Amino acid sequence: MALKGNLRDFTITQLLNLVNLAKKTGTLVVEGANQSARITFREGKLAYAEISNEDNGLGAVLHKNKIITRAQYNTISKRAKTISDKELGLMLINAGYVDQRDVIISLQNHFMDILQRLFSWVEGIFYFNPGETPPPDRIPIKMDLENIIIEGSRRLREWEQLQDELPNLDLALKFTDRPGVNIQNLNMSVEEWKVVSYINPKNTIRQIGKAAKMSEMEIRRVVYSLLQAGLVELVRPEGMVRTLPGLDQTMAGKSKEEQENLVNRLIGRIRQL
Template identity: 25%
Template sequence: MSLEGDLKEFGLADILQLIYFQRKTGVLTLEGRMDRVRLMFYEGNIISAETKRKVEANRFGSLLLKNGLIKEEDLQKALEEQQSSASGGGEKLGSILIKKGLIGKEQIQEILTTQITETVIHLFGWKEGNYEFSPQGVPVDKETPVSLDTQHVLMEGLRIVDEWSLIEGKLTPDAIFEKTGKSGAGGGALTSDEEEILRFVDAESDVSTIIDSSRMDSFQASKSLVSLMEKGVIEPKEAAPVAPSISLHKTSPAAKKGIPYPSFITPLIFLASLSIAVISFPAQRSEGADRIKTSADIDNIRFIIEAYKYENGSYPQSIEQIAKTADSWGRQYIYKPAADDFVLFSTGPDGKEGTEDDVY
């Protein structure tokens, strides 16, 4: 029996609990203003997640590079092999990397787990949208199987949304911290995450650089930095402006009508701005890596644009109002706003609009 409806009436937490406790197998499709996501379940647990906004191979490749699990040139060769095999049904990027001996099965499963978890947790920011669950058979990856306990993912998502209130307003992506010389004994012993993050605090690296170096997820690293600051172990070296330059405190059209401004918007914008900043590559990059970074940037800029409209009632007239970033080839993104929608893309390596190498 199909389950469908409006997220305003039946929220994501309720949907996940229903699927989990009834041990359902099938596909949950969620469609909102910013994305269309498909979650696949097997006997109540999540085994796969797909998002329309991001090309799965690009997301997977970005995580491999960020975690230092593969060299850029090896990833590029694997992507080219995957593309050449597309006519024959295509082969998964992870399978190609395992076959070449570039990465282990356990590492692939760890990255896939991270990828699925991040996709699901991002959905907790949705307050509007439609959902549909269709009971059906789903393909199970026999080579690198992944199965996430839905109840655990649910609790983690709710925890992160709740705990962002501890971070909001205390951290910006370009803030720089320095050590105070205090041990932190007054605030208790340091956790392993705090000790790990503290290694990268050098009075020069900003928050984005620290997160990238630590290889933690943005939330956990940010939480550790705030905790270190509260314990007196580190302190801001200098004030830094919030990036991107969106004012989240002025009166919005929704506020004028007496509608509460949703608290989840600010932390999600902060996460998006961090994501743009921390995906970095060496100076000499292949075209494949350039496309991965550009695709990731576009996805996060889209989210910031939608948040801008929520606050101001219309899309920004120019992209410079919200994101001062160029694509991987040093060119400005093409941005075309309309009343109810917008177009955002990169002209790709050739710099020409409307050609096959454009990146969306």
């Protein structure tokens, strides 16, 4: 089945949320106005990222992170044409220029940088190639997406967009039941922690905003990031008054058996169609 569309309608943050929650493995290709990016995931975690028209090789990444000098980078660039990143990494570690931690952190920073740039793309075609792994000569990593999603959601600042994403502030929030996600490990801001402390199916988003002394825009932004990171879900607040009658009122005057009989007759008739 296709997973494709336009960033205009489905943002990078939402795509990362989808990959994260569905624990997808494969490569997300995003074609923007001037550049394209390929982001690879393994079981819902970030494994690799590259962007077109730029050197995504390990030498360039280490140089960008100031782990190696320009002269070292130039030397590596000449040799790197014939060896893979994996071989280069091993060579540099064995020669004592870098350690494994330098390599991993530099790659994490580079991939994060690509994703952060993607957050600013508002137009572009995307599609997901299931099962596609990183290029074999590159070094894959394993990075949780929750913090990246929260960071991306913070950038969604336009009022209209936030209002579209979260039109009803009279709904409440509850924590999702997601094994393996520890909220303590997330890089949340003071505002986000404040909102988290008020989350309870009895409190509407509007009430939480008021208690946390936040404007509508601020509370929308925080709730949107928590939703996108898959940490909370929207629920009807306990005791909420509905404007329309429920089943009990619609079927008023009928015993339970009569109500069941009526629905069974409907089911029987539809089966015959």
